[in-house]
Amino acid sequence: MTYAARRPPLPVAERWFDVCEVGDGITRITEPHVHPYVRSNAWLICGSTGHLLVDTGLGVGRLADELAGLLDRPVIAVATHSHFDHFGGLGEFAERAAHRDDGAVIETAEDYVTLRAATYPAALVDEFEAAGEPVPDLLIDALPGSAFDLDGFRTPPVGITRWLADGDQIDLGDRSFLVLHSPGHSPGSICLWEARSGALVSGDVLVDGEPLLDQLPRSSPADFAGSLRQLADLPLRTVYGGHGPVFGRNRAHEIIADYLAGAST
Ligand SMILES: [Zn+2]
Numbered sequence: 001m002t003y004a005a006r007r008p009p010l011p012v013a014e015r016w017f018d019v020c021e022v023g024d025g026i027t028r029i030t031e032p033h034v035h036p037y038v039r040s041n042a043w044l045i046c047g048s049t050g051h052l053l054v055d056t057g058l059g060v061g062r063l064a065d066e067l068a069g070l071l072d073r074p075v076i077a078v079a080t081h082s083h084f085d086h087f088g089g090l091g092e093f094a095e096r097a098a099h100r101d102d103g104a105v106i107e108t109a110e111d112y113v114t115l116r117a118a119t120y121p122a123a124l125v126d127e128f129e130a131a132g133e134p135v136p137d138l139l140i141d142a143l144p145g146s147a148f149d150l151d152g153f154r155t156p157p158v159g160i161t162r163w164l165a166d167g168d169q170i171d172l173g174d175r176s177f178l179v180l181h182s183p184g185h186s187p188g189s190i191c192l193w194e195a196r197s198g199a200l201v202s203g204d205v206l207v208d209g210e211p212l213l214d215q216l217p218r219s220s221p222a223d224f225a226g227s228l229r230q231l232a233d234l235p236l237r238t239v240y241g242g243h244g245p246v247f248g249r250n251r252a253h254e255i256i257a258d259y260l261a262g263a264s265t
């Protein structure tokens with residue numbers, strides 16, 4: 001008998017996404033029925049001439065449908081990096097941007113892209129186990145709809161329409177975000193920096209409440225340390241991480257200092 005055959009059926013979620021305005025024209029979208037290890041934050045930022053959507057969740061529910069009522073201007077959807085919990089819904093949007101160094105992974109989606117932790121690289125599972133909590137095999141506790149194919153789900157590969165490089169600007173009219181190439185978690189990880197407000201959208205480069213993951217298959221601890229040193233030099237005010245809560249400058253400096261204290265480079 002297979003595991004799938006023994007498993008009781010999951011309930012269907014009343015609503016897949018949670019959408020919450022967090023201030024400064026920024027809305028957070030999360031997936032409450034996804035296990036916290038892969039429950040990422042997507043950020044919708046509203047400018048006078050366009051919307052910036054940073055990350056798009058797992059692709060289990062239809063994010064474009066959820067946001068349809070909010071998207072009254074052109075949207076650029078950006079993947080902060082190539083991990084499946086961040087770009088799953090990217091293909092639902094017409095303009096899709098990412099850094100080239102993670103592009104091949106996003107465009108082929110050949111990394112661990114299922115909802116079963118058993119398919120993940122041992123290094124990822126080991127890191128979480130070392131942090132004190134084993135990763136459960138099944139990463140959702142409800143279905144987005146009764147027809148959802150839990151065992152057949154794979155993060156869809158996505159064609160990128162705009163390649164982002166360090167120093168690029170994403171112009172939203174009255175707001176503008178600078179692309180910072182911040183490798184280490186993955187080679188093509190990026191952060192987005194708005195100098196006017198001191199807002200940093202940081203992907204998995206800088207998160208609160210979870211370990212900074214630098215032992216994944218394409219991670220580089222040395223690059224990670226260099227990226228964090230760069231972020232520490234910014235006049236940060238508010239950080240919108242790829243997981244966990246919004247946090248401020250002091251907490252950002254604590255997290256960076258903790259990481260650098262343990263880094264060998
Ligand atoms: Zn990641």
Ligand SMILES: [Zn+2]
Pocket residue numbers: 038040083085086204242243
């Ligand atoms: Zn992540």
